[in-house]
Amino acid sequence: MPTPTRCPNILLYGFASSLLIALSACSYDVPEPVKPASVKPPVTYERARLASAPAMNKHISAEYADVVSHARALSVPIDGQFNADTSREQYQHYPANPVMAAAQNPVSTFSIDVDTGAYANVRRLLNQGQLPQPDAVRLEEMVNYFPYDIVGQNRESPFALSTEVAQTPWNPQSLLLRVAIKAQDRSVAELPPANLVFLVDVSGSMDRREGLPLVQSTLKLLVEQLRAQDHVSLVVYAGNSSVVLAPTSGSDKATIRAAIDGLRAGGSTAGESGIELAYQQAQKGFIKQGINRILLATDGDFNVGISDFDALKRLAASKRKTGISLTTLGFGTGNYNERLMEQLADAGDGNYAYIDNLREARKVLVDQLSSTLAVVAKDVKIQLEFNPAQVSEYRLLGYENRALQREDFNNDKVDAGEVGAGHSVTALYEVVPVGKRGWLEPLRYQPRATGPAKQAVSDELAMLRLRYKAPGQNTSRLLQVPIAKPAQVAAIATASQDMRFATAVAAFAQQLQGGQYTGQFTLKDSAELARKAKGDDRFGLRAEFIQLVELAQSLQTSTPDLATH
Template identity: 50%
Template sequence: MKTYALWLVGIVMSCLLFSCGDHRHRSMHAPQVAEAEPYYNEPSNTEEYDKIKENIFHNPLHKPLSTFSIDVDAASYSNLRRMLNNGQKPHKDVVRIEEMINYFDYEYPNPQGEHPFSITTEMAPAPWNEKHQLVHIGLQGKKLDYDNLQACNLVFLLDVSGSMSDTNKLPLLKSSLKLLVDQLSEKDRVAIVVYAGAAGEVLPSTPASEKEKIFAALDQLQAGGSTAGGDGIELAYKIAKKNLIENGNNRVILATDGDFNVGTSSTAALVDMIEEKRKDGIYLTITGLGMGNYKDGRMEQISNAGNGNYFYIDNFKEAKKVFVTEMRATLFTIAKDVKIQVEFNPNKVQAYRLIGYENRMLKDEDFNDDKKDAGELGAGHTVTALYEIIPVGVESEFLKKVDDLKYQKTEATQVSDSDELLTVKFRYKKPEEDKSRLIVQTLKDKPLSLDKTSDNFRFSAAVAQFGLLLRDSEFKAQASYSNVLQLARGAKGEDKEGYRTEFIQLVQASEMLVVKK
């Protein structure tokens, strides 16, 4: 603890001595993300997070469908973990509950048959509101076939501007990328592009077997200058396209604190650029680093636009998780444009609410539109979504009265007399195809008691409840830290990597922080 405190003091002092003036100068001219706000009021902190308007309860007679894109990003969890470990309570817009849930792996059945993922559903009382039900939907992607891996064409696009000089930025990044290079095979290739005041190619596309050459290129990188992120993205995609591997895995890996302030720098312009580039079959992974001027909202939007994933690295342990434990699977997409649409039976459901995914909501008509972009699923990845349900006949403070319609009659059909609670539909495309495939599955109105549910159900419910507390959600009801801890401890499972144990420790630290304040 003492060593950590000394390290933190050293970082703060070095920022004050060498970086503070530069950061203040840039913050005056940096473009603002739409709907983004600094998470601190302090002038030295210009971190920005997109505003989250929490999903509300809907009456299925008036809104029978809930449609959204899957999300396997995990940046929100590791970012808020950084804040909590530093004794800071995260602003509510830092907390994206779906990313907290999907940070963890879940043991769903491996897929069988023609589809590249399996689907699991469960239902039990919501731990924070026993009058409500909680529906759990889980996807399990097909695992990697290591004997038949596609070749990788990777372009590392690295921010080396002055804001990246801190120990937890460029130095941590260089160590992290070396971990990834160590995992690559001789048929894979790596190029390195950097950007500061201007963008440039540091290493042309090089066989991954020439590790010493790649490491030497990384070692020579130093931080300094302003941030021409748009130019860097243009150059990285150009190099990726030049070295495109047909039927291979072509990807740009962008690492930055998100502070783009030279050239194409507005979030909208960058999103438009990335949406255009993805047509070439080149995917995007974004890795966020650092604190103080971190631009989370910008990076999330860019990642969503680029058929990509978004991670945040707060320490070397997280770097190993991202670049060693998970990156090989992340690099290999098994399904793209994965959409979920759920229809609720109004004879069983008074109201429903999707927990999280606010930035991934789609229009109902987007579900059948194959031109509409959605999330990607990597090999072996899991995706989890939770709905909170208010059953018919239950009184709830969250039920809002809507006047009867004047020109049409809204009522349930005869089909709704069945014992089905809901129908869940999935659309996805195989990576090489443009036409989607449909999977349909129903869930019966047969809830389990909470103690009979799987570890997957209870642990994801614990994480969701923790998110409700951190957001101080209007829907938190009887949520409590003690309930979160009880659920999580009882659903820890094997926990080979220790991530669930770490979560329990984080909840304990967070509870102490709240009590202290």
């Protein structure tokens, strides 16, 4: 145990209780781990915090890792600040999408994704001084965090569709194909009545500033947007679950706010019983032709009742058939179960967001409230068929957790993603044109696609197909749009502003995951590409992204210095 060196005089004031208070006020000298006497400079909080980043451990000398480990074991600060330990956080691993040969595998199929939680979570980790582990980075959620201007509208569908092709900045042999979709927007006033259930984790793990207090502030932002025709219930769970507030009209904001303010954290986490009770409340207040949604606010650290990951997913999937969706709002650090939060929302026909500050809460529950609550299309699937006469190889950037089999596209029983009002979705493919050098060795015994299959389609790069269901319907509709080969491929510097910015975000996400395909394209290059595509940036989101890239760059360049001291 460390030896106290300086204690205030409050040791004189009492017995056991006073002694505990006094000890908590003591400052301690952290025992030095075994290390060479010549180590300079001294270990600081910043250096120890960098040493804790999993992606950087291979660069860190053992002496610094020992200091961090020792300090954590004692639960004491280094240089007056606490290091955020994310070792218990849980993330799902997905292998990167493989490179596909268009001649053998011309079809790519996936479910649309409009979650944005990965971006906010990566931002939180970077702001804590850590490079995120690769599994925390989902490229499509990083790209789709930002709004884009998508022109055009198909009157026969709720979507605007657009495509663009430009030179890949990290690979002179390939092109980037951007597929962009935007759903029709709706104002909050136009939304149907809402039956909302706030399901709040009040277990002991939420008893911290970024836990329950941030949840309370977040939900009160949403309360201000409620209308008289909306109703809210409040369900909480810790060791057991209970109804704190029966369905209450949105006009009675004072009552709802008081119920939220009265929440206190403590106890274990019976998440399954809370979810069951929330669905019961949602069913009691069910509004036909309305919005029926549960908003689960938690760190996902379930430890009582059903804690099996697959069982919780099955529970959410079975309940979505009743017309009640589940949105997950992630909070907290250290023990955060991102894997559960993202996939529960997927199974529950909802969306997932991570709330790291009130600005993010406002973005999700005020600025984008219509998108968060109102679904304009469900089971949305995208399929691209590449033309082997023009494309030799391709790879889909991101969407690893949304991959579908080719036959799933036409099967209306296969679940897919939901799109909210005003949501924009971007997907990027890296495409190698015929005649350019790709990633794959040519096959010896297979004919090469060197000539057009049909004269009528020889100038098409691909056929874009989109399938979706209107809310309340079980039969899907099909949209088809051919993607023509551009007469002249634009350099990335002359591509549209949105294309350039989306490319910068995609590059950054890949770099955080190890940069397997980004070659010599650096974080500095990503920041510069984004900076030149910042545009109007009404909410400052793009400027913040540039700062995050520069922060990641400083964390990476700091690593070798640690090893040299």
